[in-house]
Amino acid sequence: MADLWQDAMDHAVTAARGAGRQVVREALREDRKVMTKSSSVDLVTQTDQKVEQLIIQSVKEKYPTHRFIGEESVAAGEPCVLSDEPTWIIDPIDGTTNFVHGFPFVAVSVGFSVNRQIEFGVVYSCLEDKMFTARRGRGSFCNGQPLQVSAQTDVGQSVIATEFGSNRDPEVVDGIFSSLRNVLAIPVHGVRSAGTAAINMCLVASGCVEAYYEMGMHVWDLAAASLLVTEAGGVLMDVEGGPFDLMSRRVIAANNRSIGQRIAREIRAYAPVRDDAPAHTQ
Numbered sequence: 001m002a003d004l005w006q007d008a009m010d011h012a013v014t015a016a017r018g019a020g021r022q023v024v025r026e027a028l029r030e031d032r033k034v035m036t037k038s039s040s041v042d043l044v045t046q047t048d049q050k051v052e053q054l055i056i057q058s059v060k061e062k063y064p065t066h067r068f069i070g071e072e073s074v075a076a077g078e079p080c081v082l083s084d085e086p087t088w089i090i091d092p093i094d095g096t097t098n099f100v101h102g103f104p105f106v107a108v109s110v111g112f113s114v115n116r117q118i119e120f121g122v123v124y125s126c127l128e129d130k131m132f133t134a135r136r137g138r139g140s141f142c143n144g145q146p147l148q149v150s151a152q153t154d155v156g157q158s159v160i161a162t163e164f165g166s167n168r169d170p171e172v173v174d175g176i177f178s179s180l181r182n183v184l185a186i187p188v189h190g191v192r193s194a195g196t197a198a199i200n201m202c203l204v205a206s207g208c209v210e211a212y213y214e215m216g217m218h219v220w221d222l223a224a225a226s227l228l229v230t231e232a233g234g235v236l237m238d239v240e241g242g243p244f245d246l247m248s249r250r251v252i253a254a255n256n257r258s259i260g261q262r263i264a265r266e267i268r269a270y271a272p273v274r275d276d277a278p279a280h281t282q
């Protein structure tokens with residue numbers, strides 16, 4: 001059967017690869033002017049803004065009725081609304097801190113939802129030149145090769161990915177370290193941070209790490225890569241073990257439910273302001 005969204009997915013792949021190769025990688029050769037958003041450690045550059053505008057413009061020309069949630073557009077005051085309408089969910093640079101410092105994990109992330117369900121996800125890891133793609137019901141791939149989550153069932157034989165985020169509120173930082181301590185003391189083989197939610201989730205999809213958890217990231221960090229995880233056979237859940245909610249800013253992505261639930265028991269959960277809270281949706 002013909003795939004209704006194949007053209008759109010092809011467009012996302014071309015746009016993400018083009019932006020990653022021609023804009024992000026080129027910008028890494030030059031001085032990067034760094035600006036801040038919500039705090040002094042929440043970074044943004046002109047490259048983030050340029051990539052987002054390039055992708056949105058190219059999509060608008062082809063699909064004038066489609067909607068957008070873009071990280072830098074929301075930062076500039078655009079609403080963050082996930083409706084039933086076809087919506088492109090864009091993180092122009094996932095891993096901006098990495099980008100600023102030349103730490104080599106930087107991704108362009110493009111998710112696409114219809115009826116609040118992710119139809120396809122595209123994550124281009126710019127420096128690794130890896131194109132991660134997933135289409136709902138049709139599997140996950142890296143550079144065209146199928147992906148499968150790890151078969152590990154013993155959490156004690158697992159590697160877990162997480163991030164420290166950009167919230168330096170002492171209570172939030174204490175919670176992060178308390179969770180990290182508990183996870184390490186399970187004990188697991190190790191804990192890793194790629195510096196980007198999207199790449200951490202692609203690592204789960206690739207079978208390199210068994211689970212990734214974080215609180216405080218946003219819908220644009222998760223949208224595309226969430227489908228990579230499930231289409232590779234993994235599961236998504238809330239950090240307290242309940243159903244995953246794309247707008248909640250909380251996630252566990254795991255290779256299977258039992259490892260996900262085991263990690264959930266160790267997390268000191270908090271509730272960040274949701275992406276669909278009124279201040280973000282007007």
Ligand SMILES: O=P(O)(O)O[C@H]1[C@H](O)[C@@H](O)[C@H](O)[C@H](O)[C@@H]1O
Pocket residue numbers: 071091093094095096097163164165166195196197198214216217221
């Ligand atoms: O702002 P960008 O798009 O680089 O994304 C975020 C990461 O993806 C988070 O996992 C991570 O924890 C950081 O909060 C980071 O900001």
Ligand SMILES: [Mg+2]
Pocket residue numbers: 091093094095197220221
């Ligand atoms: Mg991001």
Ligand SMILES: [Mg+2]
Pocket residue numbers: 048071091092093094095096
């Ligand atoms: Mg970003």
